[in-house]
Amino acid sequence: MLNILRTKKGITIVEAVIAIFLTMIAAGALAAMQPLALRTGASADFMGRAVAIAQAEAAQREACIMTTGAALPADKNNDPLTVQNITYSITTVTTHPAANLWLVRVRVTWPGTANSVTHNRVVTQQMGY
Numbered sequence: 465m466l467n468i469l470r471t472k473k474g475i476t477i478v479e480a481v482i483a484i485f486l487t488m489i490a491a492g493a494l495a496a497m498q499p500l501a502l503r504t505g506a507s508a509d510f511m512g513r514a515v516a517i518a519q520a521e522a523a524q525r526e527a528c529i530m531t532t533g534a535a536l537p538a539d540k541n542n543d544p545l546t547v548q549n550i551t552y553s554i555t556t557v558t559t560h561p562a563a564n565l566w567l568v569r570v571r572v573t574w575p576g577t578a579n580s581v582t583h584n585r586v587v588t589q590q591m592g593y
Contacts, residue, residue: 511581513547514572517554518583521570525558529566529587542573550574564589 475483521540528534542553555571566587573580 507577507579510550510574510577511579513550514552514574514581515583517545517547517552518570518572518581521554521556521572522568522583522585525556525568525570526585526587529558529568529589 525536528536536558539558540554540556542555545552545554551574553573555573557569559567559569561567566589568585568587570583570585571580572583
């Protein structure tokens with residue numbers, strides 16, 4: 465009779481309960497991580513947009529500097545820029561420390577965080593040959 469019990473295939477009720485219990489623990493752990501994943505994704509989205517804004521602003525100022533005789537736009541001080549219902553603040557400072565050398569600093573912040581993105585660019589103006 466013991467031989468017959470050993471050869472039966474399948475799982476017992478205890479094994480099924482343990483498997484369900486472990487599955488519930490894993491599902492609970494995944495559900496607990498979901499809000500953190502959403503916050504991290506939103507933060508990365510804001511930061512990515514801020515980087516794009518900073519690079520575009522620095523490139524625009526570089527183009528003005530490289531174009532000999534073009535007027536350089538005034539520096540910005542927390543000027544708002546709205547991108548897809550999010551308002552970013554842009555601060556730019558352009559300094560001219562030496563002949564044919566400019567330093568462009570762009571700082572972009574967004575609401576709800578103390579984080580910011582800073583982009584520094586050194587621009588030199590090449591004169592004609």
